Amino acid sequence: MKKIYKWLSLLLIAVVGLSLSGCESVTQRANTENTWNKIQRKKEVVVGLDDSFVPFGFETKAGKITGYDIDLARAVFKQYGIKVSFQPIDWSMNVTELRNGTIDLIWNGLTVTPERAKMIAFSKPYLYNDQELVSLKKSNIRNFNDMQGKELGTQTGSSEIISLDKQPKLLKDKIKNHQPVLYDSFTDAFIDLNAQRVSGLLIDSTYANYYIKHESTPNKYSTYVGAFPKSKLAVGVRKGDTTLRNKINDALVKMAKNGQLKKITKKWFGNQYDSPLLKKYDK
Template sequence: MKFVALRGKAAALLVIGAIALSACTKVSTPAESPAATTSSTLQAVLQRGTLRVGDCLTFAPFGFYDKDGQPDGYDVDLAKELAKQMGVKLEVVNTTSANRIPNLQTSKVDVVFCNFTRNLERAKVIEFTSPYVVASEALLVKKSSGIQSVKDMTNRTIATVKGSTNGDEVRSLNMQVKIQEYDSSQAAILAVKQGQADAMIEDNNFLAYQAKLDPELTVTNEALVPLEYNAFGVKAGDQAWLNYLNLFLFNINASKVNAQLYKKWFGVDPRFPLNPQF
């Protein structure tokens, strides 16, 4: 009997200890979980009813203003498709290469579609989706210039756009060339047309479109850098929004909608695969 009494006392002490421990240990409820307290851009867009897409509207055919002053282009069509599938209105925010990241960080836009090349330096401060378009780079020159490739650019001037990676790529060639930066792609193209620059370096698909518009221009037949994988840019730390956009891209690639839009604007099928085999 004495042994039984001790067992009962020990049990009582264990119960008291458990109650005390539970009083000191806070257990998260569903409403207090990190997922519930973290505000996602996805939920903000759905509640607002408007998707704000940062797009470079001086970068035809990716983005530009049509004759009625409305945003148009390949990236704009993709943004329209995203807004449609989300069931919200679309607001296109004109963006430059230089303010793509600041606009994301200050929440002026929800996502950036703007010929955004993924690289490790940018990935330190923002996040990227899976790629949606792939390109290499070449030079846009006047046909009368005699320039056939970058090898002909010694002691000449190459136009680049502020905030882009193109200036670094030119420097990596270790050539005696002058780099002149411009605020927009259209300004850099105009510099070539007016003789202020001998060439402009940019994505080959963008340059092909520009040469199509002006018979006095041509694009060098070369790939100056390894393939560039362009993606949507999003604010860092928003995994729910990133997951949603990646699923959107998977769906429009699987359904061939992305390939159809590419052909609509560039006149050819996409040249490079989005998911290369290593």
């Protein structure tokens, strides 16, 4: 009799467990499948960003969020009558914040990588970017070989870390301890570069060029683009949010065709940009 009761108890636990896991998976599917409906109902979409990442998305001294991706996001969702709210996040946790529902999108100079593609989906790429070595001219660092035994800085959770790990012979094997010094933001990294606590930074060229251009003494820096492949920038969405991703893609293509994407891109980068969407649709 005891064996029968024990068997029935185990069977009951298994059934309840399956029921709960089934409910959870249904809930998860509903959360992803209905994201666009939720956004439409609320007339609001929440975008996660690093609010110090010029010129893509950053906070001004007056406390206003501005930038290239800020303008793009607003222009995209204006087509659907939807307000964009920008949520500063820990950039190293961007995928986690997206997957747990804290934000609806990652839109802030996000690089498409195979590692990220395992966890999230991406919109059509809208900008190409180089990974650039930035140093002080007085340090006489002109290329990757000059970083032998020296300290290199980069941002935690950035695509630069992935590039260093994938092609270590290019730069990682040369630097001190074969590991970069990690920073919460590239703004912090530049502070240490200027104080000569690190010898160089591996950094997105669009960020570096914008930052240097707006420095009081821009000529004190040297930049070098090595052999790392160009990166593609896109909007990050949850894998199940197909409708949301399609809406973003449709709006970006429309903007590429009607000149709006080109206008916003030239506003922030002048004539120094490389956009796959504009190459294809700006005729």
